[in-house]
Amino acid sequence: QVQLVQSGSELKKPGASVKVSCKTSGYTFTTYAMNWVRQAPGQGLEWMGWINTNTGNPTYAQGFTGRFVFSLDTSVRTAYLQISSLKAEDSAVYYCAREYDFSLGMDVWGQGTTVTVSS
Amino acid sequence: QSVLTQPPSASGTPGQRVTISCSGSSSNIGSYTVNWYQQLPGTAPHLLIYNNNQRPSGVPDRFSGSKSGTSASLAISGLQSEDEADYYCAAWDDSVNGPVFGGGTELTVL
Numbered sequence: 001q002v003q004l005v006q007s008g009s010e011l012k013k014p015g016a017s018v019k020v021s022c023k024t025s026g027y028t029f030t031t032y033a034m035n036w037v038r039q040a041p042g043q044g045l046e047w048m049g050w051i052n053t054n055t056g057n058p059t060y061a062q063g064f065t066g067r068f069v070f071s072l073d074t075s076v077r078t079a080y081l082q083i084s085s086l087k088a089e090d091s092a093v094y095y096c097a098r099e100y101d102f103s104l105g106m107d108v109w110g111q112g113t114t115v116t117v118s119s
Numbered sequence: 120q121s122v123l124t125q126p127p128s129a130s131g132t133p134g135q136r137v138t139i140s141c142s143g144s145s146s147n148i149g150s151y152t153v154n155w156y157q158q159l160p161g162t163a164p165h166l167l168i169y170n171n172n173q174r175p176s177g178v179p180d181r182f183s184g185s186k187s188g189t190s191a192s193l194a195i196s197g198l199q200s201e202d203e204a205d206y207y208c209a210a211w212d213d214s215v216n217g218p219v220f221g222g223g224t225e226l227t228v229l
Contacts (some may be wrong), residue, residue: 004168030165035218037164041215044205044207044220044221044223045120045156045158045164045207045220045223046220047215047217047218047219049217049219050217059216059217061215062215063215095164095197097162099162101156102152102154102172102211102218103151103152103169103170104166104169105154105156105166105168105169105170105175105209106154106156106166107166107169107175108165109164109165111162111163112163
């Protein structure tokens with residue numbers, strides 16, 4: 001079956017970096033785009049951007065440029081989110097979610113990765 | 120402040136029908152289709168409705184979506200206790216050049 005399995009929770013100090021992985025299985029990796037969505041504690045969903053799994057070209061939403069990097073390793077069917085120079089306000093749950101076309105929705109989501117930034 | 124506006128909360132009793140609204144503008148709902156996501160407590164969101172009114176396989180027909188102009192609605196009939204969750208609408212937005220989510224509606228089954 002189709003699965004997106006994310007890496008485990010992370011506790012980081014301000015200024016550090018974190019890399020979240022999203023390992024896929026059960027479908028052709030390059031057929032679907034991969035979105036990243038943030039959910040701050042007690043808050044709603046916020047689209048961070050997406051990466052074209054065919055070309056590796058990322059698109060970042062406003063507010064997620066500079067310190068946020070989307071990448072791929074197609075050999076292991078995995079997408080990555082790296083955040084550098086972490087701040088306390090980066091503390092959130094980060095989700096990956098595949099999408100064939102916006103009209104069809106983000107139809108499979110990872111379980112989420114909690115990133116906590118605290119000194 | 121979300122681009123799409125949803126009521127923060129909604130409630131109903133078992134068996135009742137409830138609706139959740141999602142209001143946008145010409146740059147999003149007015150021009151593009153709407154998707155709805157359900158997030159059960161402590162879990163990841165999952166797709167509930169796509170393309171305004173289509174249900175993915177496995178989603179009960181108690182859930183239905185509609186769109187008119189710059190607004191959309193999610194209706195849940197025959198409300199059940201397991202429907203307690205947060206519900207989010209989403210639409211593509213020209214200003215963002217990507218999808219935007221509503222702020223979410225917390226549904227309580229009384």
